Amino acid sequence: MGQVRTGPLLVDCEDVAWFRDQADGARGAAAALGRRTGLGERRTAELGLAVAELVTNLAKHSVDGSLLLRAVRTADTAGVEVVVVDNGPGMPDVPAARLDGVSSVGTLGIGLGAIGRLADVFDVHSRPGHGTVQLARFWPRPVPRDLSGREPAVGGLTRPISGERVCGDAWATRVDPHRPEGDTGETGGRARTETAPDATPSATSWAALTGLASPARATGLSRSPVRPRESPRTVPVRAAVAGPGQGVMVMLCDGLGHGPMAALAGQAAVQAFRTSDSRLPEQAMQDIHRALRGTRGAAVAVARIEPDNGRLLFCGIGNITAALVTATTRSNLLSHPGIVGHQTHVPRTYEHPLPAHGALVMHSDGLTERWTPADLSGLLTHRATVLATGLMRQAGTRRDDASVVVAKELW
Structure with missing residues (x-):
């Protein structure tokens, strides 16, 4: 059966395909994904x-409904x-709707129960x-x-802009294990010296590669004019040090x-983040900057x-919205202007207290x-992926790739 592991459960997710009004396609793709992930014949059925x-x-029942198939993996097991x-x-009474024999359209009503x-x-x-959801x-x-x-x-999802099959948004998570006091986790036991990413665009810039204007200008998106947003409770940490105990990186x-x-x-950022041994957000940002x-x-x-x-x-650079939320409050986290992989200021880490019964929400x-917080009514009591999906439904614009990641029930 394998060793029982302690600590938070983290999974890697691969969003395979979204389906709208494609019932046969969804069933066929589900069967293929079950076989690919090794569910077995009966479980795939x-x-x-x-x-x-x-x-x-x-x-x-639905209006503008969609179904997402995705593979989920731990270090040892894959699922769907x-x-x-x-x-x-919507459903006025979800527990009643999950009972066999309940239907609002005159059918047998066994779907949710099954x-x-x-x-x-x-x-x-x-x-x-x-x-x-x-x-x-x-x-x-x-x-x-x-x-x-x-x-x-930690749970999240991505959705490509209409007309695209791949998404430029990506997310990942990993555990930074507890280390003995005085162990920085850096090579040779030495703390990493902070160095600023390039203050000017890299020699191999987007324009040099393609002969076209930068993607920000070409698409009407602009990262650099983003104004920093800071909660009054946010505290800058000029010489951040990882605290004792386990940390979860997102x-x-x-x-x-x-x-x-x-x-x-997006794929390069995920790879750099997963392979990095950096313990602090600003150090991980530097690793991602080099990879991009x-x-x-x-x-x-x-x-x-x-x-x-x-x-x-x-630590945030560019137009990523991040907030610590509860049922009644939202504290925004500070992001600075810039484009990771091209031109940024020195990454800075900010400290924020974790609110009781709260969640971390980040989205593109x-x-x-x-x-x-009122838009998340009832969602905070559900699983992280359900909360992320509900927020995407509520706030998604459909004019760009979209992604949401949520961490909850860690504290």
Whole structure:
């Protein structure tokens, strides 16, 4: 059964495909993804049955509904998640709707009940007049002991702009393990010296590579005029040091523009973040900056959550919105102007206290930042991916690639 691991559960996610009004395509893709991730024949068949129920419900009840298929992986196990979101009438009573035999359109009404029995995790959030978010997760059988009853502490999703099959937004997370006092985690035990990224564009700039204007000008997007947003409680840390205990690192990247070239920047950022041994957000930002040279560049945010110390360390460059939210409050985190991989100021880390019963939310400019805690009504009690999906439904603009990542229940 394998060793039972302690600490937060983190998973890598690969958003495979979004489906709208493509029931047959969704069922076929689910079967292919189940086989690819090694679910096994029976479990793959159960996944296909659940997807069939979900797409049928979309056709009957939803307005502007979509279904996302994605692969989820730990170090040892791969599974499949299905995320469904719509702007339909919503469900006035979700627990009642999950009972067998309940239907609002005269059918047998066994869909939600069947999905709940088939899936290892099934989470539903619905608000009358706003729509519904559903999450179903399938692990292989038998479920590994280190996954049974555990929920990923960080969840998110990406959505490409209409007409594109790949997304320039990307996110990743990793654990920085507890280290003995005095161990900086750097090569040779020495602290890393802070160096500023290039103050001028790299020699191999976007214009030099393509002969075209920069993606920011070509698409009407501008990273540099972004004005820093700072909560009154944010504290700059001029010589940040990782605190004792375990830290959870979270990164969100918005590759400049959209399409395959933006996706390459996002992939490079994820690879640099995952392979970096940096313990601090500003150091991870420097690693990502170096990895993105020669790409379009990106807006990037990196956070370090320290549950034992009750604090969050944050470094952001470009138009990434980040906030610590509760049911009634929202504290924005400071991001500076710049383009990671091209031209930035020296990255700076800022410290923020972790609010009780709160969550960290980060998203790209594919969502408007004009949302409030009231827009997350009821979502904070659900899983991180459900919260992220609900916010994307509420604030997504559809004029750009979009991404949301959420960390919750870590403190």
